[in-house]
Amino acid sequence: MPWGVSALVLLFAGCAATPAPPPPAEVSPFNATDTAWVQLMIPMNEQLLPALDVAPASLAQFAADLKASHAQELVHLRQLRDRAGLPDTNVHAGHQMPGLISEADLLVIRTDPSALSKKLHEHLEQTEKLARSEQENGTDAATKEFAASIESSRRDQLGRLGQG
Template identity: 40%
Template sequence: MKAASHLPAALLVPVLLLLAASTSCSPGPEAAPGSAPGTPAHATSAAGPTAAPPPSADPGSTHPPSAGPTDFAWIQLMVPMDEGAVSLLALAERGTADPRLRPWAADLRTALTAELASLRRLRDRMGLPGTDVHKGHDMPGMVTDTDLAQARTAEGAAFDRLLVDGIRDHLRQSEQVSRSESTAGGGDAARERARALVDARREQLAAVAALPAPLAPGAGGAEPGR
């Protein structure tokens, strides 16, 4: 896993758009057979084209929210990022040498598991596939299969450092890309979810900073204005 980058928020928007532009990374909802490119499947019927259901920011709605390429790129990045972080946190019960880390890891794992479920529901409402389009990518803040393999064989203080560094980088990077989505995204539901995630990251990064020394040096969030 690469360390979290510290790009200004203004530069994170083009990064998200570049991810969205890749057909292998961010396909939009499938078009209905016989419809114009980009027309969602729900927008046509046997009787001909019909109006798409109105967008909704209601998490319980069955209608897909209005969304654009930036939203697609953000959600398809956030889901695998959270999946990797949850998997790493799950190893803490066995691997940590410091019992004070266990309750922190357990609480954060619970929070990220709930967050991940919410992100998956939003992805499904957007009509996006459930495949990991970033599989094998070594991206900032992404806990990779290689990272997990190293964590499974590490012991004691070495594991503790892998755990805290990996989770801190995940929290920082996901906060940055979500802050960008909260201002540049096209869908109300996605922007709302991103804002909630940014708020959660403030508390989560503060909890990392409060971990026992020497586990959390420089564990604060992104610099002001980032």
């Protein structure tokens, strides 16, 4: 084989052995608002559930309905969290913020179940605001759509609570 042909064969053989560049990284449809909303809504709902178990008789049916709806929301929120690739840790553990039922709040509610009504108003109002913010600032279509359904639910729930 002439020298020039040998060089071309070696050159092409070397090119064939070069690995192909990796495919471009997939861009997440989730922005910081989407992930923050999911990571906050999960503990907002989770931490409300034990308080609903001690509802006074006047709120018993409403609390049962809230417990069912919030449990259903948690299933969907966890699916969104998993799709976003977020850890299942509570990044808000120990935080004090409006609408988030703390251990101290739960102790007060267990001691005086009538305190639940005020905390429910706060929780429902705050999660309604958070859902509206997600719709305005999020980028993931499914997350924004779910936030819209939560905002609507919270309006209805606040209406029911106000009538009770």
